[in-house]
Every structure is written in C-alpha cells, then in structure tokens.
Amino acid sequence: MTSGLGSQLPTRPRTGGQHDPSAMVRGPALNLIRGLAMAMRASAALALFAAAAVVCILSVTGIGLLAVPLVIPLVRRLSTAERRSAARWGVLIESPYRPVPCTAIPFEDGIVGWVRRCRWLLTDPATWRDLLWLPVDSVVGLIGLLPVVCLYATGVALLQGSTLWHPASSLWYVPNFGQNPTTELWALPLGVALLTVWVWISPTLFRWHALLAGTLLGPTKRAFSDELPATRPRIRPWFTTLRTRATHAGIATLFGAVVAAASEVCLALVIVNSYTLLLMIVGVGVLLLPAITAAVRWLCSASRKLAEYFGAQVDEPYRPEPDGLNDGLVGLVARCRWLLTDPATWRDLLWMLANAILGLLCLLPAALLYYVGEGVVLAAGLWRPLADAGHPRWYGPILVQSQAAAVAAACFAVALFVVWLWFAPFVLRTHALFTAALLRPTGTALLTARAKHLAETREDAIETQAAELRRIERDLHDGAQARLVAMGLALGAAERQLDTNPDRARKLIAETRASSASALAELRDLVRGIHPPVLAERGLPDALRALALASPLSTRITVTIPGIVSPAIAAAVYFAVSELMTNVLKHAEAEHIDITASYENGKLSVRVADDGNGGADLNDGSGLAGLRRRLAAFDGTVAVDSPRGGPTVVDMEVPCVLS
Template identity: 55%
Template sequence: MTTVPVPWRALSRRAVLDTSVGVLIAAGTMASLGLFLVTTYFVILCVIGIGFVALPYLTRAIRRLCDLSRGAAARSGVPVEAPYLPEPQEVERDIVGWMRRCKWILTDPATWRDLLWLLLNTVVGFVALLPCAVLYYAGEGLVLACGLWRPLAADGEGRMYAFITVDSWPTALAAGAAAVGLLAAWPFVGPPVLKGYAYFCRFLLGPTERTRLASRVRHLAETRSGALDTQAAELRRIERDLHDGAQARLVSLGLKLGAVDRKMGHDIEEARKLLREARSSSVCALTELRDLVRGIHPPVLAERGLADALRALGIASPLPVTVDVDLPAQLPPPVESATYFSVSELLTNALKHAEAERVEITARYAQGVLYAQVTDDGRGGADCSAGTGLEGIRRRLATFDGTLEIDSPSGGPTTTKMEIPCVLSSPKTSSS
C-alpha cells in the first residue's frame, strides 16, 4: 500500500478545514442578511422609541457574529482588533440605564460599520464557497469518468464539462483528467480566498485610525492613572518603612548621644555603654536603609543588569529555581525594574500560595519585545480577579504597554507569561 507523503496529508487536512470554514462563512451570510434587516427596522423604530427595547439584544448578536468573523480572519493570518468603545460601567438597571446603553451603542461608529458589513457580507461571504465549489466540480468530473456519461449520450446529448462534451469514453477520460487537475488545485484555493475575505473583514470590522488613536489615548490614560497610584503607594510604603524603622532608630540614637553627653562628666562606664548601644543602633539603621534602597532598586540590578538579577533571585529563593535567560543587551532601567519585581512577586506567590516544589524562569528578547515566563509545579488556580498581587503585576506591566498571561488550571502547573515592548538602550551584553 502506497503511503501518502506527509506534506500532502497536511495539505488535504488544511483543504478540508478551509472548505468547512468557507461553508460556515457562506451560511453566516444568511444570518448577516437577517440581522441587517431586523436591526435596520428597529433602528428606524428608535425614532418613536420602540426600537430601543430590542437594540441592545440585536447589537450583542451582531457583535458576536462579527467576533466570529474576526476569529476566522485571524486564522488566515490577518488579525483584526475589536474597535468598539468601552462599555459603560455601573449602568443603572432601569429605564435610564437602558437608554444610556442604547446611546453608547448608537454613538459608537463601529456599530454603523458593523451594519455596513452585514449588508456587504450577504454578497461577499458567498465567495468563501469557492473551495467547496472546486471540490464539488472535481467530484462531478470523476463521476463522469466512471461511465455515468452513458445515460446522457443515449439521449443524443453529451454532458458539458470543462469545455469538453462528454459523450464517449475518450471524452470521459479527458473530463476525468481535468477533474484530477481541479482536485490537485483544490488544496491551494482555500487559503487565498479566505485571506481575501479576511482583508474584507479587517477593512470594515477593524478599528479605523481615529478609533485606534482614541483607544490608545484611553489606554495611556488608564496606565498613567495606574502608574500614579502605584507610585503613590510606593511612596507611602517608603515613608512608612522610614518612619517605623530607620527614623525611629535615628531618634533613639540621638537620645542616646544626649545621654552620653550628660554622663561623660561623672559616669564614664555608663557613657561607654551608651556609646556601644549607639554604635549598634547606627549599624542597624544603616542596614535598614540599605534594605529600603534595595527594595526600591536592587544593587545587583543596577550593577549587573536584569539577567544576573534574575539569577540572583533564583539563588536566593528557598525553592529550587532553574533560570534560563538570554538578553543580548542592556534593557531600559524602568523595564528591568518592572520585570525584576514582577518575577520576584511570582516567586513569592509560588512559595507562599502555590505550594510549589520547583520553579522555572526564562527570559528572551526578540524583535523589540522582552518575553519572560515563570512556571511552577504548584497547585494552580491563580486568578488575577481574586485581588492578589497578580493584578498589581498586570498594572505594573501595563505602564509599558506590557501584557500578562496566566495559565493556571486547578492542580497546576501555573505558567505566567509576560511581554513588554522595549528598545535596547546600550550594546552591553549579558552572558546566559
């Protein structure tokens, strides 16, 4: 038995999948037409107020269909971002809140672009049937080549197939050869057709330059607010640590030196004892100040860069930590600091909450993005929405347009991926 080469197997699987997606897209054109007609009808009825009753439900269905089309476009290698304005928060569950939601829908330019896409998709979407049509036509030619042209020829008329009138065995074999050629071309039809449809979706369903800039402004405003909150919290922490630690010791040191001054004239031994205590207090105050500065910006990070700082974290951790970093040059100090403290927080979570036995840290830099990943074999179940330090890490990275992705099924393992866009600031090289 002849074995089909692996590339042709992959091509045939991809062709079947593309054909199936094309059929689903074509089927979605009927839903597009129905949603367009119903939504247009209710938008018109908004003039007299009745349309507002169904508008939010119809919009949810439209955007769901549009999201499915964006997913199909992304599968073809054409990612399409959702262009919608942020949903209003804390909307009252009464007629006033309902009207505010309707206003949010009607004032969003993406709503009207979705309607235009629904209308045009009823025509353009049928183009996705082309892979299915090629497969069907190839199958028809193979059927004719098997001898089913005879009933047609008995009527005195042959069957036209690919410019060939099939009314005899030679013409049937020619039709079969044409069908085989179509069948061989079938795997290569789907990708360009679906990619063309994906560009059509991106043109209407993706964000315009105006909405992209508006989204960027909103993101910067949110991250700026988060950065200011983080900075204020950090300043309060430093102030608290200074007040409760070094400041208290320095006040105590001053009082002891005053006592020494009073004892010097008549009790030398007591004065010496107080001096020794003052010296011990000064050492403790200096240690606390160093620890405080280390919490703001660790010396190993400033002196040796992020790669060695991550290795130092692994060495200092009570858990067995494997560190694999490959950072070709010096990163911007703020990015290094954010990454360092994020990894440090994740190590702490693995130790205190995940009950992990091993942790793996990896860091790479490629194409203007710093990729860092922390994986532990703990019990899993980590969730940013639970109010843990993970949300603080997300806010810290968002300041640099960074992202945090967590995969933590119950029972583990937990994998946390961080991506931070940044530009190398110097040719300094760190060994891996």
C-alpha cells in the first residue's frame, strides 16, 4: 500500500527466520537498542512537556511568546522522530503540520514577524496534538525498558541456575530464591523462558506503540503496510472518538486556565480604569485614559477570538476612530471624548467586572483533571503509605485504606475522567456565550454600522458606474468612432477617384475594409469589457478558466463552485480576478499564478496568489482599492498579504446564494 504522497511503506522488521540464523541475534539486539531509544524519547517528552507548559502559561503575559518559536520546533522534532520510528513497524504517519506562511520567517520583520510565527504555531491543531502526545509518551514510552528489564532478569536467572545453591550468595531472582536448592533449579528454565518472551514480545509492544503514536501524531487517514498480517490490531472508531474528545477537552482545559489567569488581569484593569475615570475630574486622567482603554480593548479582542474558537461569533463593536485627531492636547481630549461616548467602552468594563468572578469558573476543568490524577496516583499505591501512617485519604465518597477501596477509587477516577471529557468543552462554551452576550455589537450599533456601510457602498457603486460609463464613452470616442469617421473619409475619396484612378479607388476600398474589421474587433472588445460573452454563456467557472488559458504566465486554477452564481456577482468577481492577473503581469515580475475559487458556508471565496516581488498594499490608492470598492457593493471583502519579496496572496469573499 502506498501513501497519499506515493511513497512505499517500509516492511515490518523480522525478528528471525529459517534461512537467516544471524537474524535470531540481530533482531533482538536491534530491538534492545530501539527500546532504549524509545525510553530516552519518553524522558525527553516529559522534559519538553514541562517546558511547553511553562511557556504556554507565560504566554498570557506575553513573555512566553519569546520562547514559543524555540520550544515548539523541539516538540515537533521529537514528534517527527516518533513518526519515523513508527514507520519501521509498518505505520505510516504523514506530517500533519500546516505549511509555513511566507510572513512567519523569524526576525525578518522584527517583533512583528516573531509574533506572526507564534500565531502560526499556536493556531495549528497539530501543535496541540503534539503537546498532548508528550505526557502520554512520557508514560507509555517506558515500555521500551521492558526488553532491557527482561534481558536483565534472564541474565540473573541464568547466573543463578548455573551456580546452583550457595547460601552465601546475595543474588536473588524472585522472592525466596537463594533459600534452597530446589527453587534455584527452576532458575535456568525460567531464564530461557524469559529470553524467549523477550524476543517475541518486543516487536508487538513496539507496533502497539506505533499505532498509538499514529492516533495522535498523524492525519485522520493513515496507510498501513501490506506486509502486516490481517490480524494486526486496528484502531477502533470508538478510540478515534475518544481521542478527538480528549483533544478538545485538553485544549478547553488549557484555555480555561488561561481565562482564569486573565480574570485577575481583568480585575486589575477595572480598578485602574476606575481610578483613571476619577482622575478625569482634575484632568490627569486625560493622559492615562487612551492607554488604559487600549489595554482593555486588546484583552476584550483576545476574549472575542477565544469565544469564536468555541463557537460563538463575536464581531468588533467599536465605533471607527474619527478623522482629524492630532497628537496635541486638543486631539487627546477629542480622543477621550470619542472613547467615553462609545457604548462598547462601557460594555467592555462591565464584562471585565463580571469576568473577574465568572472567569475563575473556567478553572474547574483543570481542577477536575487534577482530581482525576489524584485518584489514579492513590490507586497506583500512594494509599498504602498513607494508610500505614494512620491518615487514609478520602477520594470522593470512598475512604481509600485497602486494595479494594483503591480499585473503587480508580473506577471513580475513570468516571470523573469521562465527565471531564464533556464538562471541559461545556464550561468554555458557556463562557464563550457569556462573552458574546456582552462584547458583541448591540442591535442599534449593528443597524448604524449597516446603514453607514450601505451609504458608503452606494456611493462607491455610483462612482464606479460613472467611471465605467466614462470609460465606455472614451473608448467609443477614441476607438470605434475615429475609425468609422476615417472609413467615411476613405470611401468619399474612393468615390471621387473611381472614374479617374480605379486602382487607387480599389486600394482605398481595401483599406476601408481592413479598418471596418479593426473597428468591429474594438467594438467586440468593448462589449466583452462590459460583460464577457463567455461569462453569460458558460458561467463563472469556465470564464475563470478562460482567463487562465489566455494568461501568458504559467497559471494553475482550481474551481469548485457547485452551482450558478448570480450574474452581477459573477461579473464583479470575474473582473476582479482579471484586474489582479493584469497587475501581476505588469508589476509583480512573477512566473506562476495560482487561482482557487470555492463556495462554502454561503460565501464565494476566490484566492489569487503569485510568486512575484510582493509589496502590494490595499490602502495605497492603487487598483486594489477600486477592487475592494467594487466587491463592497455586494458586502464582499478583500484581504491582501504581500510582504516585500513576495509572494502575494489576495483573498476575496462575497456572500451569495447559488442557484
């Protein structure tokens, strides 16, 4: 079987064979080395998990962002080593990471590039699956020591079996060994049995470890080697569901701890903001209010993004900054007036005051998970020294002072773990709804913004239409009209020379015929510029493909639009893509263009990317601004990512309904 990339899976290593006696020694020896390597990776996973946890906690204050691009790549290297190790046992785990964005080169743009790289790493779901794998591997990876322990026990058993009974010998293998010769006679066959078990059990353990790594470190669909037997262990659907649920619960627990820590920051900002408002009476607060409000809005914006992650859409409710604000004292007072008259400012303060209390509830998933771990540790044996010391622990309703009570505590911990799987996302989802209730725009604000947007788009549409009419008039006047006038003059001259100079008359008529063909071609181009025939006859997908075929650059196009786009929106998108391709040809010095058009969630999305020199800016008054105005008439948006040196990526989205 081959993977999606077409690479052949490695075959399962053999531990022995009839035709190769040396494999009976080489296989176990290699398994011993692989077991030691697995145990070393488990130790490294524990250290990296501790470092990553500290970095994630410090990221709340911004300090951890300095270490995120340093720690996460180390985690990815360790995960890559696990994938390569799993491939030796027939489990192909493809790399699940998102490609590196062109703006995420460290230190290229200073602190901005560093923060972008942090955003790329932390928004990749594969990063969190790697972090979830670290504590799992730090425990499960210790099975690599089992062959070493088994080999050690085999050596001790063989040594005791060969020396028989020596009362002075301090060697022992199991309890009561070395007490009498009868039990020691069993050491030799027991050692041989352990050696056989070691030879056969190590490949099975390693394959199970590889399958477990594949559930967390790879994509959903994995390929397995055809060399493996049909009875190999498969990953059950319930295990995949459990893994997904545990991943969501783990992410929710981590974000819950962050929200709980941020709630104390909210309380501090509310207190500082209250003192700033009091100082407004004496005028000192004018100097502090813009900075304090900026910090409050930054924290609220981060909370909106977190709420969107957990399924609550929260838009920015703030009024746009008025024009003409200067940096002097007058401008500072005007800025304070703008902030204080915005209702969203007071809603932010109300949310922060409530979140200072309700945000602490987001720590409940972490507390529940800690309590689950406490039950596991008690059941694993911690209950015994506590009970021997006369201080047995209560775990829920169970007094753990016996082995039966320890087993019951373990079952109760498993039940709490199942509760945690659903409880953690529920808590963060509830907090997201609370955030959306206070931080989303009010109905009045939405209507005001909508009315303003409609007024702006109507004005832009009128201006665009007037500019288009002027362009058509100019093209008719300078092109087809001039040629028609020239044709009339040429025909008049030919008529006058028809009797006196027939050859000259025939030549003028031939030139007039050529001019008529040119005028007809210009009229066709003009009509095509108003509404291309291919767009009316074949629809938007084929019209975009026609643009790609007509481009002199190497153009790759992917269109997945399962329906017919309305003519007005199709024309706007077609001309937007045409203008972008023209800009690439004129200014970008590119060699390749990628066009992707798709329809999802009620939005038509088009991406145009090139490998040119970049530097395009949506706000520099270029043609991109006109393109944005054209799509804004349909509530469309345009986003440009074009760093210096390229590449350039332009994303366009237009809400529409397909027919």
